[in-house]
Each structure stands twice: as C-alpha cells, then as structure tokens.
Amino acid sequence: MSEPRTAFDSFVDALAAGEGYFLECSNGHASLPPRHVCPDCGDASLERRSLPERGEVESHTIIRVPAPQFEADAPYPLAIASFGPVRLTGRLENVDPDGGDVEVGLPVAVDVRETDDHRFVVFTPQ
DSSP: OOOOOOHHHHHHHHHHTTOOEEEEETTOOEEOSSOSSOTTTOOOOEEEEEOOSEEEEEEEEEESSOOGGGGGGOSEEEEEEEETTEEEEEEEOSSOTTTTOOOTTOEEEEEEEEOSSOEEEEEEEO
C-alpha cells in the first residue's frame, strides 16, 4: 500500500515540474508550504506565488556523517538558498565538497532528485 500524499508532496511535485511556489498572506508575509495559516500573523488567506527561477546561497556546510540512506553519497554539500522572500534547504550538486566551489552568494537553480524511497531538494550552480 502506498503512502498517502501530503501538501509537501504537492510542493515537491511543483518544484520538479519547474513550477515552484511559495505562499503569501494578505499582509505580504511569505512562507513555504505546507501551511494553512501565515506563521507570522495567523492570516488564513494564503495565495500561491511563483518561486523565482534563481536563488542565492546564504549558508552552506558539508555533510560528512549523513543519515543511513545517504551514506554512499557522503561527503556532500548542503545549502540554504534565498529565493526571493523565502529560503529553501537543499543539497548542492555539481560542486566539489572540498574544493572551495561553494560560497555565499553563489547563484543556484532548484530541482528535485529521487532515490528509491526519497525525494529531496537539490540546487545546481548557475
């Protein structure tokens, strides 16, 4: 029996299709799904807004001791990237984790990768 789909699954589907979005309340606060109310003000009127195509790395680290399902991939870089009014956390691809390729301000695009049991957010340098 398959797992029930969640609002997060719908968000990841949208990212994978190149149709990423964030939620904005009537007071202009932005947040990422899944949400039913604005985390800043409690407004229940949330509208989808298009996620910018490019973001910028704000912080990063190297994962050397990962969760068991990602042991074969270690070490790998993980980053927080700003996409307009929201921030996403994802794995950085196509960079050398120990080569100094990653720095704050690096422009990135967002995508999704899938393993046997997991989907996760990834960034690729632009």
